[in-house]
Amino acid sequence: MAFIADELAKKQRAISVAEFFEKNKHMLGFDSPTRALFTCVKEAVDNSLDACEEAELLPEISVTIEKGEDDHFFITVLDNGPGISKEQVGPVFGKLLYGSRFHSIRQSRGQQGIGVSACVLYAQLSTGLPAEIITKVGETMPAYSCKVRIDTQKNEPQISDEKLFHWEQSSGTQIKLCVNGRYVREKKQSIFEYLKETSIVNPHARITLREPGGITTIFERVTTRMPRKTQEIKPHPHGIEIGQLMKMLSSTDSKKVLSFLVNEFSRVGYTTAKDVCSRAGLKGEEDPKKLSYDVTKKLYEALKDTKVSVPPAECLSPISETLLRRSLKNEFDTEFIAVSTREPEVYGGHPFLVEAAIAYLKSAEEPVIMRFANKVPLLYQQGGCVITKAIESIDWRRYGLEQRGGKGLPNAPVAFLVHVASTNVPFTSETKEAIAEIPEIEDEIKSALRDCARKLQSHMKKKEKYKKQKEKERIIREILPLMAERCASFLGKPPIDLEPVIARIMDAVTIESEVNYSEVCNVRLIVKNYTSRAKSFTLYATVPKEAKLISSKPGCTMDENALVFKIPRIKSNGLFEILYSLSGIEKGDYDEPELYFEGIDEVYGAEPWVMV
């Protein structure tokens, strides 16, 4: 007897992952010719940066885009990385879901093993042409070159035209692709913009772009200091799923539950492990491979409930406050920038960290959002990203910005920048342009943004107050002497000393800052006591983490990121000057020190010091 199910069964087939993405190439970022070209450059450059970082080499990356016949474009990306072993060239470029970074818990740009092989797939689909690879693993070795295609039905590489030859580079890799595309320069979502932003947050890289028109742009490195290499870690016990725990239990080499916990998790020492075991009603002596479902569940619950430190910061690499400021200044004419860096947190066992900045712009522009994930600028799919969602769900009116209905983008000239760094950034799709709406990440982004917003609001208030104070002073200093003179002449008496009177009216301590850059950054702070009594207090001036204090007059101490000055008694109408110099930062990185006071009621131009 024939059933419909049997008919249907005949059509059932396994689908190779290459076939899947050949049909769904838009999931990989190939939904339009412009974006396709963009994606190819992005994937290749991200790979080059990852390779150089892994080998601790200062990246030299060259990107060349040439126009061919019809809509064909030739993309060549060359790096000075460690090269790729001959046997690995095939799978690295010609097999989807193949790579070194998927199984390690560590922050890197690539993490899926899809990126660059997807570009090879797209080249083959759109122009029918294979990728051309050249690679060299060391000075003493010849270079190896070949052409790579993907057998999509099997998801396996097809290698041809293999050659060995002499190459002037000491090591590195070059990929050349021919794809159907369109080259756009002006747009926000362009290769140029991507490389510019990439170079700002990777200041140790030199990137050269040769565009189809013949224009060459060098994004020069501004430091030869490599960023700290991120450490590979073990899973963090918080937020892992029970299925993951079961898998770990069944594949561990540890013979006892106690050692399993210590060996396989990050931040779990013997004390914590014992605590976990006792919560789960275990001795710790049990064989991890022989736990029943119920016991495993208890162990899982215990892991969730036990207090464990946040993941080690070494596995994450933030962009840094200074580079966030630089990114914003490079794009906009800013009046003020507020920055906030959060502590590492965990979602689903994966450590992550959020940095945010809000710039108040000088020109009245529409709000702009800049997004980064693991130091890679995200230029597409802004609407589908948790960063956008977080920004739009904050009631900006609370922070003094106009906003219709308390949601959506504020109606103010601001630019937002958010960076999410993680050992596993949860992108919404393989194209890695938008971050998924993970509640933990959304919360952290909002906290960071709110923190920036408070700083911005306090700056705006300070500015307003300072303006009023200045105006008050101007009026008093202009009008009071005139009045005094008239009165004196009217009464036929000599003019009186006005300073004590002015002080009593002004009744304020003020502070002003001047920042100049020569070889180093020189800061001058002027404290004026316009009150009728002598005043002394403590002043905190924040400095960027990257900055190094060279000199200060008077001497000061450090408290977190702030210089602490003990200001001696300034007599009524007196003045006190502070001078200090910083190195390690560039012009524009430090325009206006954030100033805080302690031990006095109010200082115009500074905020009360609150321990955070």
Add this chain to the structure above:
Amino acid sequence: MAFIADELAKKQRAISVAEFFEKNKHMLGFDSPTRALFTCVKEAVDNSLDACEEAELLPEISVTIEKGEDDHFFITVLDNGPGISKEQVGPVFGKLLYGSRFHSIRQSRGQQGIGVSACVLYAQLSTGLPAEIITKVGETMPAYSCKVRIDTQKNEPQISDEKLFHWEQSSGTQIKLCVNGRYVREKKQSIFEYLKETSIVNPHARITLREPGGITTIFERVTTRMPRKTQEIKPHPHGIEIGQLMKMLSSTDSKKVLSFLVNEFSRVGYTTAKDVCSRAGLKGEEDPKKLSYDVTKKLYEALKDTKVSVPPAECLSPISETLLRRSLKNEFDTEFIAVSTREPEVYGGHPFLVEAAIAYLKSAEEPVIMRFANKVPLLYQQGGCVITKAIESIDWRRYGLEQRGGKGLPNAPVAFLVHVASTNVPFTSETKEAIAEIPEIEDEIKSALRDCARKLQSHMKKKEKYKKQKEKERIIREILPLMAERCASFLGKPPIDLEPVIARIMDAVTIESEVNYSEVCNVRLIVKNYTSRAKSFTLYATVPKEAKLISSKPGCTMDENALVFKIPRIKSNGLFEILYSLSGIEKGDYDEPELYFEGIDEVYGAEPWVMV
């Protein structure tokens, strides 16, 4: 000698697609507990609907959600579909990238071979428990049940607890999953909302929902007519990529290029095929497997340049104007709904079709967007969808709606509904909640929306004009008689007949409509001639495609979707009445006929007839 590349090579590994999605479960719609529960129901129900449609069975689907311990929820989805052959149960539920619909060009809900196995993967990950499947392929067969897990490292199913037993159903499939989730009812993005919208656009399905609180809701079927079964077609020659052509050439059974073209493509007959060959400089006798790259390229260019009809409509299944209206009415209190259905188009060789509707709402609400793809409501990732992008990029001010800066959502009480039907909907990710920004699709959506906007604007103008006309009539009919009476009494003359005077002042033909529903839909149109001369003209009244004309007085003819009435001479101040009845539609489907006139200068309450 040891190179860094060799060290790196040791870490390189293939990644199984199940491992990949285990780590990237958010790509499949499991980024929060609420959405995870939603995704499981959605994938199972979509599968059930596809299966019933394929077997041409009226779907009876039951969804049960029960709360377990902790955050555990049990989801059971049962259908009356054709069942699944025993051998297929493993791979269908326990292997990602396995299915029957991926390789066929045809509109269906599932297309990737990922959906339901992804749910099994998530269940296993979040609770450690396997999926429980029961299936029966026919009356005479016993039911088969088993438990399914996925070996993620291999992406292969693991079957256990197999049983054969008697089951009361004649055929069907049931899946039971236990997942970590959160059940929310009120939200827009809820299981309830998804099933409600699904039931509206699938009026032939009966869907029962049992919620954790014990509430049972039956979304009853309103028709027993199955939707037309969509036809499987061959690739359309427009928009395919050269890589695809190369693959087709190498795997064809055809011995000659000419027959290859005719056999392997949709809409290519011998004449077209000969034309393509001659453009490519081919005789048509060549062996498809032996074409050089240059010749293939010429053939590809010729295919692109040859005029070919749009794909056959039979491969696509639109929701229909009536159901679009019903969806909107079910959600909102609407004043007017404008609908537009576009002709099939092609992107990348895939046929697609866009339907759109705009509802003007009675209450002053924020604009709302309803999105559908292949008859499935899309409730998540609105921000990342091309539908949203298209809506936000239209300058709605041109159509009389308020909008800040001519972009973004209009500031008006409107609801948008857009349906994209395709043999391959280009979703941005595996979770199938947002459509990618494919330029061809975006253009079609915009065209459909602009069409609706024009209709809406014309309705608003008509309404405004009609209101003014009514007001004019009221004033004339109130004041003129009073004035005439005064004048007559003042002059001592008898009152004059005012009707000809009123007609001269009004100088208009008006039309009003009344719609009543009893067993059928009864429409009454009243035409009044307020001019000083007799008038005759042609009136067009649009009716829904689904509607059947039962009677009309006077008789009428049909022109596309409009009834055509030849209105005989109506004398000055005369009146003419039209009555017609429609069946096949429900109360609310047809509130206000769109009326058009021809052969007269103006009719208040109708628009000039323009051939589209």
